[in-house]
Amino acid sequence: MSSLSTTELELAELLIGALNLEGRDAAATDPEAPLFGDHERGWGLDSIDALEIALAIQQRYGVELRSEDEATKRAFASVRGLAAHVASLRKG
């Protein structure tokens, strides 16, 4: 497990709050664990969660996600991917 950057930790905390994932410790997040499907190693999230995540990200960072672009699909692979995507949207 690679270490968590400050922005990744912040994003993990945002996800845990927005999705009511009580019992999950943001600081113990594996930044490369899959967000969807995998319950043993990953977060086990689904499409409704993706909608909630997009909303939380828009409210916190002021950036809007689109599903048509391939970058968003890659971004939703992990906390690391999502943090990098949000950072690039904020710059852009």
Next chain:
Amino acid sequence: MLALIHDYRPQAPLLWLEGAPVSQAAFLAAARQLASELPDAAREVLPLAANRAGFMLAFAAALLRNKPCLLPPAGHPAALASLRAAHPSAMVLSDQPAQCTAPGDHCLRLAFDLPDWTGPVPELPATQLAAIAYTSGSTGAPQPNAKTWAMLIATARLAMDRFGQGLHIAATVPAQHMYGLETTVMMALAGGGIADAGQPFFPQDVRATLEALPAPRMLVTTPVHLRALVAAAPALPELKLLLSATAPLPLALAQDAEARFNAPLFEIYGCTEAGSIATRRPVADPRWRLYPELKLETLAAGSFLHADYLPDPVPLADEVECLDGEHFRLLGRSAELIKVAGKRIALAELTQTLLGIAGVEDGVVLLPEADEATAVNQRPAALVVAPGLSEAQLLAALAARLDPVFLPRPLKKVAALPRNAVGKLPRAALLELLHG
């Protein structure tokens, strides 16, 4: 006989694909070509295309070859596998190569570049079996519902009479769900509408899809997406109307949506067994208004819907109160059914699934929301006694057996369930354990 495309006008648009119209004649040319390629051996078609134009091509081609389309109860691999086991002679038609796994499956070519069809519009027998729609059912195995071509056309005509013709329709719901089939695919084939091929997901996707469509525009969606749309508040182009179904819509959300998007919001009430049967505009009138010529009958055994196009009266899953010949009120669910993202399942079935996992000694699935009738997202929670398993292992085992939207959250391991003297589980004690 009933036409494949009602009020056929060859050059009028039938659907909208990536910002450009596809004419009715161009669509028929592609559908006839695909129909000619379907093997005789495939008795049914499983149209899995995510793109609505791909679904419509598969649906029309299957109709032209008198092969019913199977509408799965859910899209996860286990549901598709059990559907294929129940229909071994079905072929998949999809635009995604990963879904075309069996030898007879066919990957769709999403193009409308053939010369326009110049003949008359094809006609189908009214009694032709057009679709077999599966509900998740309240007692276990998915229940098939036979839909004749006449039944599908009837509801599209009723919706057209209520909402108007010439609507350009964007939808966040898939065509494989009865609500999506009726409000997009069938509205285009028989309800005078033009369906967009996409299925926008995030609020900004919805905005982009609607912007690419001409007026008048209709957005077909669900409470979950509507809540995200109101919260994200994208600048949508002018809408003629918004449509919501699949789960109860809180009145405040309906009011916010109408104010935000400056368009009337209608809810549709229906079920897989009968299709859409009533509508309402909650900000104006809380009563449901039946489509014309439908009749509700309330007996001791429950409420039944009568319609000319239904072979038998259909029992409703909800308890209703008839107010007059045209209006009714919903009193609540007859069974403890929960709905998430348009899918429904009985809590008892979820509990049974949980108890079926090796290593689970006791467990219960419940709805923690206090006011379940108005909760947009009826996510269930679970309490489990399973000393040898972790919460992640339990969720993984459930994920293999259930649609992901029904996975309990939180799923909490406990030492014992608070069963009372007769073995029942008092709700207050469960909630205390869940939140404690």
